[in-house]
Amino acid sequence: MRARIRQQSMWITMLAVAFMAGSAMGSVLVNGDFEDTTGWGAIGSTDNPAGWPSTSGTRFNPASQQTGSDAIGGAGTSAFMSDVPTNCDMHQSFTETGPQWSVAFDFAAGDAGSATQRSLSGAIKVGASQIIYRVNGEGDFQVFDKAANTWGTPIGLAASVVMDSDVSVSQLVHHIVFSADTSVSVSYDITITDSNSTVFSATGITAWGVSTLPGLGDGVADVSFITTSATAPFVLDNVEVIVPEPTSASLLALSAVLMLWRRR
Ligand SMILES: [Ca+2]
Ligand SMILES: [Ca+2]
DSSP: OHHHHHHHHHHHHHHHHHHHHTSOOOBOOSSTTOOOOTTOOOTTSSOOOTTOOOSTTTOOOOEEEEEGGGSTTSSSEEEEEOSSSSSOEEEEEOSOOOSEEEEEEEEEEBOOSSTTOEEEEEEEEETTEEEEEEEETTSOEEEEETTTTEEEOOTTOTTOSOOBSOTTSSOOOEEEEEEEETTTOSOEEEEEEOTTSOEEEEEEEOOOSSSSOOOTTOOEEEEEEEOTTBSSOEEEEEEEEEOOOOHHHHHHHHHHHHHHHHHO
16 A cells, blocks of 8 residues: 555656656846846946846946836836947846747837848857848848858848837837757848837848857857947837747656556
8 A cells, every 4th residue: 555655656756757858947037127237327338238248348238228108018127228329238148048949029110211230139059050141221130240240130120119209208119039949950030020029030040140160969059239430229029939838748747657657
């Protein structure tokens, strides 16, 4: 009887472990919603938003708080990314994700003025490589292709961003998702939902911003937002690095446990 109880409790423990392995991991970033308002200094200072330091020694804080009805979503805090002074950044490094990942955030982009100028600008480190991107003054979403040494608009992302003449009030909010599964292909997809809920997407993008290309299986290790060469500000909120909830893995583990159980 006692052995039977012990066996039952062992199975219950194994089921619990299998179930817990499948619990959501969510975003790996801290303060991606900018609701932690400690540490923010003036734009151009060395005091950055909590969790978001600048590249050490070379750049400064690009962000100030945009709050309440002037924040994205009409409440809380967003990050207003100023184009003055230029050459500021903030970034967040973390343990490299697995090959399946998404980077997502909300933004509104000021009008940079021309096709060769930019407002929103940032980078995503994938292994030892990087995706480097910008929104130009035509509302094109562009990525830098180091191999061709030029900015290019992936097919599907031309005029995908509605220019916001003043991002400090009444934002034209866009949602962007970069996603990849580098175990299958060393490429990435971008989906933008604009402020009119129109969806733009580009798939299988192979433009990388540096000479080093990612390898199969590489994940995300750092995200940054940059105001270098910006001629208009932008606003950010709800930045997330999302790794898939291991639902299928957990189901596999559960079914394996159940199969073992039934075989007894
Ligand atoms: Ca927020
Ligand atoms: Ca506006």
